[in-house]
Amino acid sequence: MRLGITIFAVCFMASLLSGCWDQKLLKDERLAFIVGLDLSSDGKIQTTTAILDVSGSESGTKKYSEIHTVSGNTSRHNRDIIDREVPGRFSASKMRVILIGEALARQGIYPILDVFYRDPSSALNAKIAVVEGTSKDAINMKLSGTKLISEHFSKLIQSAENRTIVPAVDLQLICPSMLDPGDDFAVPYISKSETKPSVYGIALFSGDIMKDTLKSEDSFLYLLMNDKLAKAGSLTLKINEEGNREQEKYIAMNIQRLKRKMKVNVNGYRNIHVTLDLNLKVTAIEYPKDHLNDRRVLGELNKKLSEELTRRAQAITKKMQQANFDGFGIGRRVMAYYPDTWENLNWIEDYPKVEFDSKVTVEIVSHGIMN
Template identity: 60%
Template sequence: MRITGILLATCLMAMLLSGCWDQQLLKDVRIIDISGLDLEPDGKLRNTSSVMDVSGSQSTQKESNEVHSGKGDTTRDLRDILDREISGIYSSSKLRVILIGEALAKEGIYPYLDVLYRDPTSALNAKIAVVEGSAREAINIKKVGTKLIGEHFNKLIQSMERKTVVPDVNLQLACPSMLTQGNDFAAPYITKTETSPTISGIALFYNDKMTGTLSAEDSLLYLLMADKLAKDANLTLKVENAENQRPENYIAIDIQSLKRRLKINVQDGRNIKVKLDLKLKVTAIEYPRDHLNEKKHVTSLDNTIGEELTRRALAITKKIQQANHDGFGIGQRIQAYYPNTWKRLHWPDDYAKVEFDPKVTVHVVNHGIMN
């Protein structure tokens, strides 16, 4: 009995320890925290990766990075090429951000991301962003202030997500939209300035191809229309018709809450109408004209802001239709609720014919501590 118990205990211990066969020791790998993909003029793919290096003790820890770039036929081929010049095993298990050059984004990104979806060690929570021009140039900056370029882009994207300027999108969330029709995704769009890269809006995708952009002001309203209010959302609007640019002609609002109602109506089997009602409760965080304690003035202001945002919302729906970007999931809803209609549609063509009727209603519910 004693021998049987020892054998059972040994087998149990062997089963518990069997998961260590595929371990990757940190001393053997080089961590890639940001990677960029570009399409070269000759059709080749270029991968530019920033490799993190941590040295010193815990109290005097110093972080640095080295940038490696290579040109090849596929993403897997490039990984092998970079492996030959990096002193360690190329590892994307801690990847924070993947930057896509604009030329490659317009070509279609899924074939170049396929290797990341098949690798069980890939960081599927890595952020995706599109760069105006070349991703290589953005990564070659290496450092912005005291932050390494990977950390800088990661923090920059996260802060814009909290401000409802860009959507929360990563490798995992983008994948279903790239493989199916009826619900497209958008990603941060990064441009260059004299000092450092900046997020200037969002890149619109149809399946896996970039087809257009929205400015930061439009992207905020687009996300509200998509019912994706994050922690903060601020807008500055002109509410007076005066030609001068005096501060008294503007109001800055902070969106406290929203209610969105989206209704799809299909007529004659093909004519699709979408009514999108957006109700916003906002706080006036800057309004030099004041008088916000007067109900009549506040009501007039509510109407003015609502009309301006409705006008902008209609313009946004036209822009996303021109880009063939179904960011509100209209096609997905038709598939679910009108399956017979969906079978008769050719969505890339019929989406442009959808009639959008957006309406934004605004209520200023707070005006700060001033009376």
Template identity: 45%
Template sequence: MKGQAFSKKCFLILIALIFLCGCWDQRLLKETTLLMSAGFDFTEDGKLLGTVTSPQISKENVADKALFYSEQGSTPNQVRNALDRKVGEVIDPSKLRVIILGSELAAQPIYPILDLYYRDPRSSISSKLVVVEGTAKDAMRVPILHTLKPSEYILDLLLSAEESTTVPNLNLQTICPIMFDPGQDFMVPYLSTVNDELNVQGVAMFSNQEFTGTLDTSESTLFLLMDDKKGRDGSLTLKISDHEKQEIKNYITFSIEHTKVNRKTQVSKENQVKVDISLVIKAEVSDYPHDQLTTREEVLKLNDKLSVLLTEEAHTVMKKMQDANCDGFGIGRELIALYPETWKSLDWEKDYSNIEFNPTVTVEVIQHGIIN
């Protein structure tokens, strides 16, 4: 009996060893070049210029230093192959954090640039996508004083802007279905270089995969609020008067505590599309140099003033979106789902700019400081 039990155990161990074959497909870190950020531009002769950053790896650890490589090619894959030959190791895109597009390149359909990252199973489709004013190569080489890793610096900028309701929380994975949806467009962060520093300037609007316009930071915040996509925090600064001698007294800054959005799309018998958007903002005054909020009457007057100003700005946002032909709210998607016959009768590329938007913003100050 003991011999049979022993033989059975040996047989089971042998079977286990056959299936536990080990890490036959391992790829050592020293044999790869990790891509942390990638940027694309056009050269003067129309070629594709790719720029990547990779951490400098030593025997001890990963040093706080980034290595830059640039190569040209006709396609992103040809650029990658050229970079492979330059760096010596196999390029690994699995840790890619940010893809940066120059503004000239982004003005043409961007999917051909991104196609490689969707097809390659090693790619990180959680990477952020941004557009920069000028070229991606210049933006990636902006001197960074507090850190030498451009990918981390840019990613921190984007995450902070997402939390403050300045840019939408999107990545390659969430953008992909929108790019092929005829009833919806998207926006991505828009960066620029100011005094040798990278700054989030708002969002880049896209129509049919093409960069067609921008919204500044206050406009993008208002758009996100109307689209019911408030981040963890958010604030707005408005000019509420022109007659104060001290300029600072003409402005107010308030934090956005809570919001409520109601959007209604209607279609008339003549297939005229009308969109009503109602946004209610519960606000906390954080900077008001007037210091005149001691009575309920003053607070109500301020509510009315802020409501009028933000409603006017909301109309400006709608106008810019229609001029850029960017259906960021996905109105076309609503028509496809709820009014299919109307959708079939429309040429959305032309008719979107003619639909009627009626935004209304109501502000209610619920907190104005601990003193008064």
């Protein structure tokens, strides 16, 4: 009897351990580290991907990108076409960057990203960005040095995130906002010249549709207003009109600390008022006009900086409303704290009517080692 129980237990445990029937060997995969999605001239979806290939020689191992461009009815259809072009199975499990052409982004991006969300092997931590023109041109761009195109874009976006120029978003993080009627998201917007791409700022989305852009100086302030200071943040502003030398009209500063307060008040069903107060502690890292040890000069600078950034903050909120970009999640707050009001709102029509009262206060707390 005891022997029979032991045999049964061994067989049962063996059945649980036999889970390798669906294994996917890396040697059979063709790994795509970057993919670009565009709208083709005939209305189809164009996919451009750089597949990593490794070749060995006497001089060592060499990595290069094998680029494929196909057009199809959907993103999944394009994967099937690429599968027929490459020796091996196309895999997006190690994807680093997804680039979307601007024309396609302005039509809506959820349909083309749906395949990534439904595939359990997708790399949901892949960076996502909108590019000026087409992503095909960006991926086919010839860069100096030996850096892979996927590595270049990945580090370009990561660097901008660390400097508080673009939000730290990926494929997974944008999904809730894309489907939430009370919240919107922004992604990096990359412009390109004939020789190299650069981070212009951010692309503003309403739902899954790109509506407008903010240049880097404005995207930096938007992120501060959204309480999202990254590892570092610096800004150069023109605050003086007088002076013989142009350089003396500017000040450069690092953001040391910030404190953001935002209140949403609802009076009646459609009277929504938002108060946003941003307090910044900064370090002056360049001011050729000098005399920052003088309290009177320092007080005047604090006042000028506060007025200039307040003016910019008000312009940013106005542009956000014109683009129907609820980047502060005002709708989500109304939905949570004023549910009866939310039921009577058409947020697409009512969000541009929200009254914003934005104010920025700047205090220079350090000015380097010079007196």
